[in-house]
Amino acid sequence: MAMELRALVLLLLCFPGLQGQTPETQRRREGDTLYIQCPYTPETTRQRTKYWCLPLGNKQCQEVVRTYSESIQQSHDGRTKIKDDPTTKTVSVTMADLKAEDSGTYFCALYKSYYDYPRLRTISLNVFKELLQWELDTLTVQCPAGSDAWCRGQADCTGPVRKQTQPSKQSEIKSLQGTVSLQYKAQGALVVTMKNLKARDSGVYWCAQGVERTRKMEVVLSVFKRTQKLSAKESGNVSVQCHYKIADYETVSKAWCKKEEGEMCNVLVTTRPESPAGNSTARKRVRIQDDTRQGIVTVTMEQLQVQDSGVYWCALQGGSGLVRVEEVTLNVSKALPPGGFPGSESQSEEILLGDSCNGNTFVILSVVLLILLLLALLTSIALGVRYYKLLLRTGIREAQDTSDRAEGTAQPGSTGRRESSQDDSKGSAYINLDVKSHPNPEDPLYCNVEPSQAARSPRHVEYAVIAFNPSPRTGRE
Template sequence: MTGLKAEDSGTYLCAVNKYRNVLKKVSLNVFTEVLRWELDTLSVQCPFRNAMAWCRSEQRGCTVLAEIQIPSKRSAAESLQGRASITYYTQGALTVTMRKLQTRDSGVYWCAEDPGLTRIKEVVLSVFKRTQQHSAEESGSVSVQCHYKISDYGAVSKAWCKEEGEKCNVLVSTSPEPPAGHSTAREGVRIHDDAQQGIVTVTMEQLQVQDSGVYWCALQESSGLSRMEEVTLNVSRALPPGGFPDTEGNSEEILLGDSPEPSSNGNTFIVLSVVLLILLLLALITCAALAVRHYRLLGRTGNREAEDTSDRAEGAAQPGSTGRRESSQADSKGPAYINLDVQSHPSPEDPLYCNVEPSQAPRNPQHVEYAVIAFSQSPRSGRE
């Protein structure tokens, strides 16, 4: 089945024609989906019936919003709410109209045959709201503009209200009469309605943090307020010239548990980040200076050890130890000499020995020299 229409809704059977045995039942519901903005108008064509109703489908049934009997060629019926109507024309068509739509009007609706409210056509309606967001600092000002259709709402009074729970308290209005519902006076708030352009302009001055919240540009009628646009306003605390929040005058608010505004939190985070970055750089510079100093100390210690090592190489073997020296091919042709550095000697009568290891001796010695050393007294220090 292609090109389905609302009239195709119903129950269908899969059956064997010869014996008319029902194999399966299929319930088909063809609905129409409609998307609208707030304050738009919905128009729906319904099939012709002598008694028709426009109702909203709910769990407990279908709530009638408008209904009509057709005793004559042309008639019209208005709902008690004044926003839904059914109109019949001689062409045999019924037109359902809903005006000043709001988000709460989203839902499922039926063109139903009355009595019994048998569904003939189903409409799924989704209504979306227009939104704005504005930010300002404390003691500053903000200006908001809302648009509307001149042909539909040019002559209707406009209002600016603040949402408080399920209600919207009117702050200022273009109507000379007292507004319906709740009203709260607010100094520094002005509203201007340009009926030639279809623009409502609202200005708020000397803003305070408590002015943050959700506001409406709304139509103001005797029946109540109809939202045109929703405006979210965020007022942040202004920083003092030093760049840090002033907490002396706000000690009571802090004790009461008031949380800082988003913009002040952001500024504090930036300041803390800069301070931490400076401390990190200072730590890196200090570490680098210590490393250079340590490296220089290690260099000086290495030079001293090298000097000590060279002095020991020039000296001879200590008493009671074996003196050694490296031999080369040139040394193999002559005698080997060993220097002795005697720092002290307990007694001149004790012998002094010096051994030459085989690795230091020449392979084919031609002659060998012996040396006998005797001391008349203990030498203090020196080299022989």
């Protein structure tokens, strides 16, 4: 196998023309865009007309669109465009808003003669339909002309078939199983109908032609089941509504069952005249009602218990078993006692309450911390203002004391200075002493005057007599 691949690569390298003959697979979803570039060699530059073709015969071309120059040309429907760039020697093709019927083999080609269109590049285009359906819906697909089989996967095909009428409604109701029918219409078109779809019908399908099962059109089918999720309290009630198509399932019996292990579903109640086997307490608490005018099945479960939690089905009940209409997941939680808290048996409730309390505690602590922070900030501001005012007052007092001392007040033990508002030569000098402490009366007090401070020819001499009142002394007379 490896040798064969190597040989193929060598052939493509040695003979570039073979690249146009080998198809490349391109897969696109409906509505997408295909963009292809087809390079050509300088030798083919003189062939100005370039084509985007579908195969026709051996070397002929069924023209989709063509270009004569560098201008962009488009097809009649405007979805396909082609452009030739002689500078890069490349032909560009764009197919927009793809449809399933666009699937097929395409190629870029040069015009050589009416019967000869040398290929530059070949594309096998597969445009698939993406279909989304609900369970029990009906899918109808019209295959391209020439299709005679409906296949799934690689080789699981149905057909070819002869033209036939659809099975009657009555036969469908009896079986309640997914059915596939093939019909031929005018001009040989094949119509595929899939009824009673189920989730397991999801997959890749395709319309095929001939014994070789040539793929004509591909369909990607996704089937979803209808679901509901309900919650209820113990001893309470719950009501469920399930819808169905009246035209298809009006006369079919409806059932309500609880899903067990595996594929088994235990029927609790049914619209059939006969009751389900057994007469358990659970069945007595379940009622079902079918409104065939609106296509609604209503199921009511009363006096719920915790063990009623689980997966249930609204189902069609036929001779071949149950067919799911809708899946319901029910969760029954234990009820709280009046005015109390859950006991140890309801741990899930305790966890929920604990989480709530923890959340409230966190909020309260956050608020308290915020208030304390604001109080601390206000206190700091108040203390700062008070300290600032204290500094101002202290500065004023120091200034006043300094001015008082500047007038000539001397402290004991310090050198007295003479202060006078007059000139030294015009008057006498005075020395004021401010003695704040009480010295011993027996100690002498001296006052020294420098010669430079005394007048040279004083007219008057004044003396200062300083007297001290002895302060009472303890233990002395």
